[in-house]
Amino acid sequence: MAATVAVREPVLIGAAEVYRRVAEPEPPVLLDVRWALGDPHGAEHYRAGHLPGAVYVDLDTELSGPHSPGAGLHPLPSVGQLQEAARRWGITAERGVVVYDNTGGLAAARAWWLLRWAGVPGVRILDGGLAAWRAAGYAEGTGEARPQPASDIVLDGGHLPTLTADEAAAPPAAGTLLDARAAERYRGDVEPIDPRAGHIPGAVSAPTGGNLQDGVPLFKTAEQLRERFAGVTGPVGVYCGSGVTAAHEIAALAVAGIDAALYPGSWSAWSADPERPAATGDQP
Template identity: 55%
Template sequence: MSQILITADELADLLSADSPVRVLDVRWRLDRPDGRPEFLDDHIPGAVYVDLDSELAEHGAPADGRHPLPSNALLQTAARRWGVNDGDVVVVYDDLKSLSAARAWWLLTDAGIADVRILDGSLRAWTNAGHALEQGDAVPAPGSVTLSRGHLPQVDIDQAAALAGRGALIDVRAAERYRGDFEPIDPRAGHVPGALNRFTAQNVDADGRFLDPETLRREFAELGIEHGEPVGVYCGSGVTASHAFVALTLAGYSPTLYAGSWSQWSNHPDRPVAIGSEPEGALASIQKEKS
């Protein structure tokens, strides 16, 4: 787990050495989920486009959340389409601070691939280092990788509720969504009662590179996260929570992922909701209004 990030120059060296490396382009944004047009315009040579919505997530009932984790069968089929074989080094990247690439890192690491790296600084780091891009589609020979899930810790909705009370649960959405000032997507605004807030974009610098481990440790400690206590992360739909999972791991913590995240929690009317800037928020008044 100590080898999570890779620099642009290190990736270029791997590619020039003809090492068994598979590069995955995971461009995705909430307002523009299909990153294929941008991929076709330019991408790292040899990279394969990954469709986050269809290959890195299942789709079921609203009560499951917007991006439930995919089944092992779905993920393995996708990984073989990408040309991944057992023993490959897999490097994932996007064009937005690794927010979506981290989802691919989490899933493939959880599925047992031993060496998955995130291109630190995203696609911009590659171009700023002077490395070439290519255009058009990429269709590799099918891979034969065998995946097995369950190598990384995660919690379900009940365990997330318990974690907020006995350890630390971090809501990694922007502060205004955590407070419940507005909610543009999900049915209720606010946060899981007891959850702390740290926007995951705070874990990277202006160039989109992850902060160094010492800085991350200090900032998580200032939030109140103690080493040795259980700590979980969630976001809106389960995508960017993986980014915070990476940051916590870099900082030396052993995090767990609540993949259902706010999109699942807010679709369960029986679950309490807190609003405001404090972890418990205005929970009592909300409960009184509903009674």
């Protein structure tokens, strides 16, 4: 009897396929996750132009839980909080979800990871985001889109793996802990946000910018990403500054066929704990 082969759920979707699918009787739910550090105007950008029918999602209040000591800058929301938001957005178990932003997926990947972690099937990232939609010449909506009718979807958690601080501190000997922040933050040259500079001892630098093609906000191909992560051995963990862009790295790893766990607190939680050591320089 042949062994059962697990089928990986697709991570990305192209603009042309989204355009086709939104015209179907049961189109996917479109979520606009316009967010970037230092830019608090995501909702304004959304109202100025978005995929027709897309609902704006606030990363700070809807894709993050309330601040608490030791949890980092963007702690995971509770399942109840996420379920309430998912119902408000009209997410069901049948329609699928497309998430996008205008920063190469760096924010949208947070929604992709959270919804998959909570058990929502068929969640995909629009490759290239709003820029790809615009480049294809498709129409946009403005103002506030009216969400689909609220749903009664029931979510739970744990469908994707996470790491605690202790697990990030002592990864298995055969595993890899990836730091998805910019190289200068990994080295400790600069630290514009968190209490201390540096990285988790043993972590390997792999900035999220390396997941994208040169000059365009599209993910690299699966073959290119497999080459990028050729030295990565499992089990794999990923962290960033506050657990947001690390989800982009996990998405890129998934495209390459590699499973990875998220350390949600990331450097913002680690560096705030004076008992946790910090390494500097360009070596793990």
